[in-house]
Amino acid sequence: MELLELRRQARAVIDDPALTYRQRVHRLAAIAENALEPPPVSAECAEALEKRVVCDLYEGNAPYRPRYVLPDYAVLLERGSSFLELAPARDLDEALAHLLIAYTQVPSITGYPVWLGDLDALLEPYAADVDDAELQRRLRLFWISLDRMLPDAFTHANLGPRDTRVGRTALRLERELLQVVPNLSLKVDPELTPDDLVRDAVETVFACGQPHFVNHPMMIAGLGPAYGVASCYNSLPAGGGSHTLVRLNLAEVALRHQGSRATFLDELLPHYVELTAELMQARILHLVEEARFFEHSWLVGDGLLSLDRYTAMFGVFGLAEAVARVLEHEGTPGSYGHDPAADQLAHEILERVAELVATRPMPYCEGSGGRALLHSQSGIDSDLGVTAGCRVPVGDEPALLEHLRTVTPNHALFPAGISDVLAFDETTRRNPEAVVDVIRGAFRTGMRDFTFNLDSNDFIRITGYLVRKSDLAKIERGARHDSTFLGAGSVAQSHVDRRAPKRVVADELDAGPAR
Amino acid sequence: MSSTPVRLADVVPFSWVDGPGNRFVVFTQGCPFDCLACHNPETIPPHPPGTRHQTVAGLLTEIRLAEPYLQGVTVSGGEATAQWRFVRDLFRAVRADPRLRRLTTYVDTNGHALPRVWDALLPVTDGFMVDLKALDPDVHRRLTGRGNGLVLDSIRYLHDRNRLAEVRLLLVPGHNDSADQLERTAAWLAALDPEVRVVVIGFRRHGVRLEFSGTPEATPELLARAREALEDAGLRNVVTV
Ligand code: SF4
Numbered sequence: 001m002e003l004l005e006l007r008r009q010a011r012a013v014i015d016d017p018a019l020t021y022r023q024r025v026h027r028l029a030a031i032a033e034n035a036l037e038p039p040p041v042s043a044e045c046a047e048a049l050e051k052r053v054v055c056d057l058y059e060g061n062a063p064y065r066p067r068y069v070l071p072d073y074a075v076l077l078e079r080g081s082s083f084l085e086l087a088p089a090r091d092l093d094e095a096l097a098h099l100l101i102a103y104t105q106v107p108s109i110t111g112y113p114v115w116l117g118d119l120d121a122l123l124e125p126y127a128a129d130v131d132d133a134e135l136q137r138r139l140r141l142f143w144i145s146l147d148r149m150l151p152d153a154f155t156h157a158n159l160g161p162r163d164t165r166v167g168r169t170a171l172r173l174e175r176e177l178l179q180v181v182p183n184l185s186l187k188v189d190p191e192l193t194p195d196d197l198v199r200d201a202v203e204t205v206f207a208c209g210q211p212h213f214v215n216h217p218m219m220i221a222g223l224g225p226a227y228g229v230a231s232c233y234n235s236l237p238a239g240g241g242s243h244t245l246v247r248l249n250l251a252e253v254a255l256r257h258q259g260s261r262a263t264f265l266d267e268l269l270p271h272y273v274e275l276t277a278e279l280m281q282a283r284i285l286h287l288v289e290e291a292r293f294f295e296h297s298w299l300v301g302d303g304l305l306s307l308d309r310y311t312a313m314f315g316v317f318g319l320a321e322a323v324a325r326v327l328e329h330e331g332t333p334g335s336y337g338h339d340p341a342a343d344q345l346a347h348e349i350l351e352r353v354a355e356l357v358a359t360r361p362m363p364y365c366e367g368s369g370g371r372a373l374l375h376s377q378s379g380i381d382s383d384l385g386v387t388a389g390c391r392v393p394v395g396d397e398p399a400l401l402e403h404l405r406t407v408t409p410n411h412a413l414f415p416a417g418i419s420d421v422l423a424f425d426e427t428t429r430r431n432p433e434a435v436v437d438v439i440r441g442a443f444r445t446g447m448r449d450f451t452f453n454l455d456s457n458d459f460i461r462i463t464g465y466l467v468r469k470s471d472l473a474k475i476e477r478g479a480r481h482d483s484t485f486l487g488a489g490s491v492a493q494s495h496v497d498r499r500a501p502k503r504v505v506a507d508e509l510d511a512g513p514a515r
Numbered sequence: 516m517s518s519t520p521v522r523l524a525d526v527v528p529f530s531w532v533d534g535p536g537n538r539f540v541v542f543t544q545g546c547p548f549d550c551l552a553c554h555n556p557e558t559i560p561p562h563p564p565g566t567r568h569q570t571v572a573g574l575l576t577e578i579r580l581a582e583p584y585l586q587g588v589t590v591s592g593g594e595a596t597a598q599w600r601f602v603r604d605l606f607r608a609v610r611a612d613p614r615l616r617r618l619t620t621y622v623d624t625n626g627h628a629l630p631r632v633w634d635a636l637l638p639v640t641d642g643f644m645v646d647l648k649a650l651d652p653d654v655h656r657r658l659t660g661r662g663n664g665l666v667l668d669s670i671r672y673l674h675d676r677n678r679l680a681e682v683r684l685l686l687v688p689g690h691n692d693s694a695d696q697l698e699r700t701a702a703w704l705a706a707l708d709p710e711v712r713v714v715v716i717g718f719r720r721h722g723v724r725l726e727f728s729g730t731p732e733a734t735p736e737l738l739a740r741a742r743e744a745l746e747d748a749g750l751r752n753v754v755t756v
Pocket residue numbers: 546547548549550552553554555556558559592593594625659
């Protein structure tokens with residue numbers, strides 16, 4: 001980067017009246033990082049990156065912390081931390097203080113932790129001798145602290161699958177406080193999660209759009225029993241995480257397609273999957289061998305994180321456009337979500353990508369058998385005319401049953417998360433039990449994770465995170481939550497606020513400096 | 516029995532307003548009443564041109580696609596009991612199917628049927644949701660074209676057999692909403708069973724025939740007043756919609 005350009009960018013950040021102090025610091029750091037050359041890749045890979053066929057989601061040119069860090073906070077509570085000079089937690093107050101302290105010291109791309117842990121499982125043992133009113137009071141302060149200290153909607157807490165006092169209190173607080181943070185997922189296991197808890201969660205969605213619902217047995221089958229759902233619905237091994245998230249734009253790949261379906265599946269896709277993998281590999285090697293993150297992080301030293309629990313995320317998006325294009329070339333136009341032939345092709349494309357990713361060795365990915373994990377990436381605000389992840393395009397979704405039947409077969413292919421968004425109309429409010437039925441059915445048929453949206457609260461879901469409509473309205477004057485800026489871009493570009501009924505669109509973070 | 520035919524008005528794979536949970540709903544064509552306030556007057560004639568014909572077997576195929584997400588199946592109308600052989604055979608088939616047997620079976624009815632119809636349906640039906648358009652026979656006749664003797668008998672009959680899931684009251688301003696009528700309806704229902712679930716629905720113009728579209732819609736105040744009258748009579752399970 002030219003020095004002049006560097007100065008221009010730094011000046012723009014420093015002079016931007018809409019940024020808080022911390023937001024300025026974060027952006028300045030990104031400018032400095034991006035003044036360095038990115039990890040070397042082949043000319044072909046660099047070109048694919050430049051043309052946005054492959055995209056590193058603005059992680060930064062010189063990876064010095066993993067994209068997703070999911071510390072094993074139970075280790076902190078049980079053993080304490082020598083880095084943080086904390087003894088094992090003895091009671092609820094200490095447990096809550098330990099967690100807050102640790103959160104501020106967890107590195108990430110956004111500057112805020114993307115995973116807060118399985119809060120109910122972590123805290124329940126400490127809650128046994130605290131009465132209900134007191135538990136509510138202390139968790140309330142904790143919940144408010146999360147939103148004020150970690151003002152980023154990617155910050156994600158998990159609950160379930162068991163029914164606990166802490167979990168119930170957390171849901172009640174969500175309904176009462178209506179905060180953007182934390183983003184929330186409920187792990188649901190047909191054996192362990194009572195209908196009544198799922199129903200409580202559904203009522204919470206009515207109030208504030210949270211939580212996201214996760215098929216616990218299916219996640220365990222893919223990731224093992226210790227896993228977490230972080231950021232925008234990225235499911236990853238806990239005590240580890242993902243070095244990087246690089247995504248392949250299937251719509252762009254399809255634009256380069258000529259000829260038959262076989263050419264697309266057997267030549268084009270393998271070519272671009274390999275270029276994506278090459279970029280991932282270069283970034284991982286930089287992080288592990290050059291920046292040596294795992295050799296100096298306190299999380300590793302204190303046993304909360306280990307390299308052998310790490311993986312990397314291979315993201316895809318733009319499936320709907322790719323399907324349309326390939327079908328067009330075959331002379332039989334059809335659209336994903338509406339024609340069985342299109343749904344069939346969509347599944348074929350994803351199966352092929354999954355197979356290619358599963359056979360491509362990836363360094364330092366012992367957390368998932370030395371391979372990357374496939375993830376349906378929900379898009380960022382600069383995506384124009386490309387559908388998030390493997391979703392049916394916004395506004396074009398078929399009726400709920402058809403929608404479920406279209407997307408469900410693809411969920412098995414995405415151990416790192418797929419996060420479809422289902423639209424429910426207002427009549428649901430009078431019948432939460434019906435939503436419980438749909439959730440149970442979705443999991444029974446093999447959906448991995450999903451969210452549903454109702455139009456009638458103050459929240460709008462951008463990708464996997466929420467922003468408040470009332471915050472968006474005053475964006476010109478700045479926003480306390482970093483993610484609100486991303487939301488503003490998404491709303492302007494993809495009309496997520498005009499979906500009918502409201503649907504979660506997607507987005508990942510953009511740590512780019514030019515915002 | 517899988518070949519039992521039905522005249523259909525519509526089929527909805529997911530409904531959240533026709534009984535407990537998420538339900539597959541079959542709307543049959545044809546109704547012996549001719550309600551002024553009917554929201555789907557096109558479902559009243561038994562054989563209008565373009566009526567969809569289907570069989571139990573055909574519907575089972577559709578239900579199986581939706582089954583994982585369902586709590587049950589409801590037959591509504593038109594009037595479900597006007598084609599009670601179909602309802603009986605559909606529910607029998609649902610209960611005989613290893614995958615579908617977990618689903619509950621409900622009938623949404625105007626109550627205008629003889630005991631022998633209920634006797635045919637009772638062994639295969641989990642719940643009946645019965646409309647009570649008016650307690651006063653004359654008002655009932657004015658609203659529906661028929662008296663309500665059978666309806667009142669049906670409500671008692673189904674309640675005695677533990678299958679009365681709810682009674683639905685459609686409040687039509689100027690017709691069945693006077694304080695006096697509300698009070699007597701409340702007393703009649705409370706005498707039947709204070710625990711019976713009563714759903715009060717306010718009249719909306721949406722869908723009704725032109726001649727009736729001048730009738731005012733039910734206000735929230737009217738619904739609140741009705742609720743109060745019902746609860747004052749001792750009914751403990753009142754829902755307003
Ligand atoms: S009983 Fe129901 S379907 Fe029949 S006319 Fe009356 S409102 Fe319409």
